Amino acid sequence: MPGEKEVRSIKFGMLSPDMIRKMSVTAIVTPDVYDENGMPVKGGVMDPKLGVIEPDQKCETCGNKLAACPGHFGSLELARPVIHIGFVRHIHEILRSTCRKCGRLKLREEEIDKYLELLNRLKDRWPQLAESLSEYVKRRAMKVFECPHCGEKQYRIRYEKPTTFIEEGPLGKLPPTFIRDWLSRIPDRHLRVMGYDPEIAHPSWAVITVLPIPPITVRPSILLETGIRAEDDLTHKLVDIIRTNERLKEAINVGSPEIIIEDLWDLLQYHVTTYIDNEVPGVPPAKRRSGSPLRTLAQRLKGKEGRFRNNLSGKRVDFSARTVVSPDPYLSINEVGVPVDVAMNLTVPLRVTSWNIDEMRKYVLNGPFRYPGANYIIEPNGRRLDLRYNKDLKAVAEGLKPGFIVERHLLDGDIVLFNRQPSLHRMSIMGHVVKVLPGRTFRLHLAVCPPYNADFDGDEMNLHVPQTPEAQAEALTLLLVQEHILSPRYGGPIIGGIQDYISGGYLLSSKVALLTKDRVSDLLASINYEGEIPEPAILAPKRAWLGKQLISLLLPEDFNFAKEAKISSGALKCVNEECFWDSYIVVKKGKFLMGVIDKNAIGAQQPESMLHYIVREYGPSFGRSFMDKAFRLFLRFIEMRGFTMTIDDILIPPHAYEEIKEVFRRALDEISRTITLYKEGKLEITPGRTLEESLELKILEILSKARDEAGDLAVKYLDPFNNVFIMAKTGARGSALNVTQMAAMLGQQSVRGERIHRGYTFRTLPFFGKGDIGPEARGFVLNSFVKGITPVEMFFHAAGGREGLVDTAVRTSQSGYMQRRLINSMLDVIVEYDGSVRSTYGDLIQFRYGEDGVDPKNASFGKAVSVDRVVRKHVGWRIE
Amino acid sequence: MVDMASEKFDILKHELVPRHEVLKPEEAVEVLRSLGVRPEQLPYLRASDPVARAIGAKPGDVVRITRRSPTAGRVIVYRFVIAG
Numbered sequence: 001m002p003g004e005k006e007v008r009s010i011k012f013g014m015l016s017p018d019m020i021r022k023m024s025v026t027a028i029v030t031p032d033v034y035d036e037n038g039m040p041v042k043g044g045v046m047d048p049k050l051g052v053i054e055p056d057q058k059c060e061t062c063g064n065k066l067a068a069c070p071g072h073f074g075s076l077e078l079a080r081p082v083i084h085i086g087f088v089r090h091i092h093e094i095l096r097s098t099c100r101k102c103g104r105l106k107l108r109e110e111e112i113d114k115y116l117e118l119l120n121r122l123k124d125r126w127p128q129l130a131e132s133l134s135e136y137v138k139r140r141a142m143k144v145f146e147c148p149h150c151g152e153k154q155y156r157i158r159y160e161k162p163t164t165f166i167e168e169g170p171l172g173k174l175p176p177t178f179i180r181d182w183l184s185r186i187p188d189r190h191l192r193v194m195g196y197d198p199e200i201a202h203p204s205w206a207v208i209t210v211l212p213i214p215p216i217t218v219r220p221s222i223l224l225e226t227g228i229r230a231e232d233d234l235t236h237k238l239v240d241i242i243r244t245n246e247r248l249k250e251a252i253n254v255g256s257p258e259i260i261i262e263d264l265w266d267l268l269q270y271h272v273t274t275y276i277d278n279e280v281p282g283v284p285p286a287k288r289r290s291g292s293p294l295r296t297l298a299q300r301l302k303g304k305e306g307r308f309r310n311n312l313s314g315k316r317v318d319f320s321a322r323t324v325v326s327p328d329p330y331l332s333i334n335e336v337g338v339p340v341d342v343a344m345n346l347t348v349p350l351r352v353t354s355w356n357i358d359e360m361r362k363y364v365l366n367g368p369f370r371y372p373g374a375n376y377i378i379e380p381n382g383r384r385l386d387l388r389y390n391k392d393l394k395a396v397a398e399g400l401k402p403g404f405i406v407e408r409h410l411l412d413g414d415i416v417l418f419n420r421q422p423s424l425h426r427m428s429i430m431g432h433v434v435k436v437l438p439g440r441t442f443r444l445h446l447a448v449c450p451p452y453n454a455d456f457d458g459d460e461m462n463l464h465v466p467q468t469p470e471a472q473a474e475a476l477t478l479l480l481v482q483e484h485i486l487s488p489r490y491g492g493p494i495i496g497g498i499q500d501y502i503s504g505g506y507l508l509s510s511k512v513a514l515l516t517k518d519r520v521s522d523l524l525a526s527i528n529y530e531g532e533i534p535e536p537a538i539l540a541p542k543r544a545w546l547g548k549q550l551i552s553l554l555l556p557e558d559f560n561f562a563k564e565a566k567i568s569s570g571a572l573k574c575v576n577e578e579c580f581w582d583s584y585i586v587v588k589k590g591k592f593l594m595g596v597i598d599k600n601a602i603g604a605q606q607p608e609s610m611l612h613y614i615v616r617e618y619g620p621s622f623g624r625s626f627m628d629k630a631f632r633l634f635l636r637f638i639e640m641r642g643f644t645m646t647i648d649d650i651l652i653p654p655h656a657y658e659e660i661k662e663v664f665r666r667a668l669d670e671i672s673r674t675i676t677l678y679k680e681g682k683l684e685i686t687p688g689r690t691l692e693e694s695l696e697l698k699i700l701e702i703l704s705k706a707r708d709e710a711g712d713l714a715v716k717y718l719d720p721f722n723n724v725f726i727m728a729k730t731g732a733r734g735s736a737l738n739v740t741q742m743a744a745m746l747g748q749q750s751v752r753g754e755r756i757h758r759g760y761t762f763r764t765l766p767f768f769g770k771g772d773i774g775p776e777a778r779g780f781v782l783n784s785f786v787k788g789i790t791p792v793e794m795f796f797h798a799a800g801g802r803e804g805l806v807d808t809a810v811r812t813s814q815s816g817y818m819q820r821r822l823i824n825s826m827l828d829v830i831v832e833y834d835g836s837v838r839s840t841y842g843d844l845i846q847f848r849y850g851e852d853g854v855d856p857k858n859a860s861f862g863k864a865v866s867v868d869r870v871v872r873k874h875v876g877w878r879i880e
Numbered sequence: 881m882v883d884m885a886s887e888k889f890d891i892l893k894h895e896l897v898p899r900h901e902v903l904k905p906e907e908a909v910e911v912l913r914s915l916g917v918r919p920e921q922l923p924y925l926r927a928s929d930p931v932a933r934a935i936g937a938k939p940g941d942v943v944r945i946t947r948r949s950p951t952a953g954r955v956i957v958y959r960f961v962i963a964g
């Protein structure tokens with residue numbers, strides 16, 4: 001385009017006093033802002049020359065109206081110069097490395113020449129080296145205490161926060177006027193060696209002589225409902241500066257005593273400092289009348305709410321929605337349920353063609369308030385028509401011609417991006433296919449909870465609608481959920497069975513699941529199965545099908561797999577297919593022959609599982625449809641059978657408690673024996689520990705053994721196939737420890753891995769004698785959740801629980817910060833087509849991605865193929 | 881006591897130190913051409929690095945490092961030697 005310019009580079013510098021005066025359209029001379037009539041005062045901070053603020057007004061300076069006037073700077077001549085708080089570090093550095101008399105860098109001229117030449121050579125290719133050279137030069141000059149040029153004796157210069165420089169010599173405190181003259185004396189060549197470009201950032205400009213007054217547009221006043229005008233924080237601060245400046249000028253003119261002038265000068269310095277940065281250490285922040293600190297220049301830029309992080313790195317976007325999420329097992333894992341209300345607000349732009357014009361007309365005719373309709377149409381000339389304010393939709397629909405763009409409502413089948421914060425990995429944003437549903441929540445399949453780390457206790461998620469065909473195609477091919485079933489984190493499926501899917505899979509596949517024809521029909525109907533029903537596995541006394549037969553229907557015909565199930569442990573352990581306990585999974589030629597489905601077969605985040613190999617070997621599409629069908633089947637079965645947890649599942653008979661008490665009594669005896677040994681000095685010392693630590697360890701060991709024993713005891717009285725045990729053993733939810741704590745005893749509570757010992761002097765609570773180190777006094781909980789715990793036990797349990805909460809709170813904030821740093825440093829590093837990893841400047845970071853060029857998501861243990869698996873896949877069993 | 885400062889200890893023979901070699905200028909040019917980078921776009925190796933000193937690498941040299949990797953077998957990487 002003619003007249004258009006390209007930004008090649010950006011250079012940051014300081015504004016010189018001359019520049020500020022040149023920019024200025026008016027001098028600001030009075031602290032008055034408005035006159036009696038409420039009109040802005042000429043020469044005040046709201047001078048109309050600084051730019052228009054009201055619509056339809058013409059700018060006095062540029063003649064433009066509100067939309068086109070950029071705003072104009074004014075200027076304020078300070079009666080006495082002040083230090084710019086942002087540059088005190090530089091000022092201190094330069095004062096120390098230059099001569100107090102002649103202002104020259106305190107190095108010999110030949111040295112300066114040598115360094116300058118080296119610097120010029122380094123500057124273009126090694127900017128960082130050039131910077132450290134300048135640092136080195138300055139550090140050397142600072143150590144010189146006699147000027148090599150004029151022979152003047154030099155003194156140390158102390159910086160006192162926030163803006164005072166003190167010479168430890170005859171001058172004492174250096175006033176800004178003196179500092180400015182000193183800095184102005186430094187020859188340009190010497191400034192260049194020190195790393196300053198005097199053309200764009202002369203250090204003497206760091207002492208403010210004339211203050212730029214920003215245009216009103218950057219500090220607009222707001223009209224409150226009460227009709228009172230409220231000024232921006234910056235305006236308030238500017239008024240303070242001008243008022244102080246006037247008082248200072250007056251004091252100088254009438255020849256007031258030096259102390260008064262000094263005081264006013266310091267006050268001016270304070271106001272200018274807080275105007276620039278209101279969070280300087282050592283300076284009391286300027287406050288509003290309400291007591292809250294003012295938000296001045298630095299505060300507008302800094303931190304999470306600042307211009308950079310809030311407005312430039314992150315922005316609010318259109319075509320997005322956010323609401324609470326809830327589960328929907330009847331969706332596909334690729335889908336997301338979108339409320340109708342949301343679907344009527346989010347739109348997809350579609351170009352009208354002769355092929356789709358009838359459909360488009362239908363949308364326009366329905367309009368913005370009837371689903372499925374359209375909210376806007378865009379004419380070929382770029383004119384936007386808001387259908388909300390259009391009375392005659394019929395005419396608009398008829399006027400539709402190829403080339404128009406219709407922004408129609410979101411429809412089933414559209415592709416959208418779905419996201420849950422914190423977005424810690426790639427799978428935090430995935431592409432979903434829209435399914436418009438009643439209700440007010442987004443709905444997602446339960447199998448995609450792990451990648452988002454979502455649950456339904458009030459979690460909200462965001463949804464974005466890609467607008468261009470390119471973006472839609474990209475989302476569909478790269479971001480769709482099924483493309484992310486396998487995680488690069490551990491090369492296994494991150495999307496998979498959780499909780500009831502695992503319990504359901506286990507119940508359906510266990511050999512006691514004998515199904516009548518009715519049941520089989522019901523189950524197969526739930527997955528819209530359309531093939532033949534297989535022959536029943538059992539013919540007499542009644543025809544019955546096995547759950548395993550139904551699962552086989554979903555498996556690929558040539559699929560072979562064998563692995564120990566999760567339940568394979570203890571008495572039910574199976575290590576190969578010659579095993580009676582049905583805890584070894586065998587799939588041959590797509591037939592589920594043996595074993596049960598549990599976490600090891602279909603669990604999320606389980607590498608090397610049946611699900612993993614199905615997805616890996618038959619592709620994401622098949623993997624997705626397998627999960628959709630299998631999970632629905634498992635849920636249907638668990639619904640038919642019923643699955644819950646009752647108190648009986650964890651309730652043991654009263655005499656069992658006596659046995660548990662006996663276990664505890666034995667542990668007590670052992671502990672007191674151990675303590676006796678300790679007191680006699682006969683206790684065996686654990687290597688690397690003190691005697692006291694060894695005792696503690698021994699006690700902990702005895703107590704943990706006692707809990708395990710109690711747990712085993714309790715389990716003896718419980719039905720090993722009750723629902724709680726099914727969940728624990730299959731990996732659906734909970735663990736053996738959870739069962740023990742519910743049924744038998746909670747055991748030792750700990751804080752920082754030690755028995756609880758803090759609290760009162762020599763005891764945890766006043767209920768115990770001083771120096772009591774017995775189990776009960778140190779946080780051992782004898783009771784179970786079912787039986788109920790005593791108040792003292794409850795206190796210890798709370799102490800242990802609190803540690804867990806604190807840990808998570810601390811960890812999330814720490815890992816969040818670490819994540820931010822990592823992302824900021826790596827976000828534009830890419831893998832090039834030659835497999836190398838490079839920065840945007842083309843710098844090589846890795847010669848081959850990860851040294852081996854392997855995508856961990858598609859690899860098995862770092863190798864492209866696992867020979868073991870290939871053999872098993874084709875032969876069907878392991879050759880031993 | 882082993883005298884680490886003595887000349888008898890050759891770090892190049894240590895099993896954790898992979899093979900380093902200074903490339904001839906022609907080789908270096910060919911490597912840079914095939915990677916499509918300027919020398920300073922390679923990762924750096926300080927001339928004061930013990931291995932750089934042991935093989936006599938000078939600032940401006942390109943060093944080839946050949947190491948074993950559990951997943952990739954033999955891995956070749958390059959370093960640009962800088963002063964310091």
Ligand SMILES: [Mg+2]
Pocket residue numbers: 454455456457458459
């Ligand atoms: Mg939650």
Ligand SMILES: [Zn+2]
Pocket residue numbers: 050051052059060061062063064069070071072
């Ligand atoms: Zn203007």
Ligand SMILES: [Zn+2]
Pocket residue numbers: 099100101102103104147148149150151152
């Ligand atoms: Zn001098």
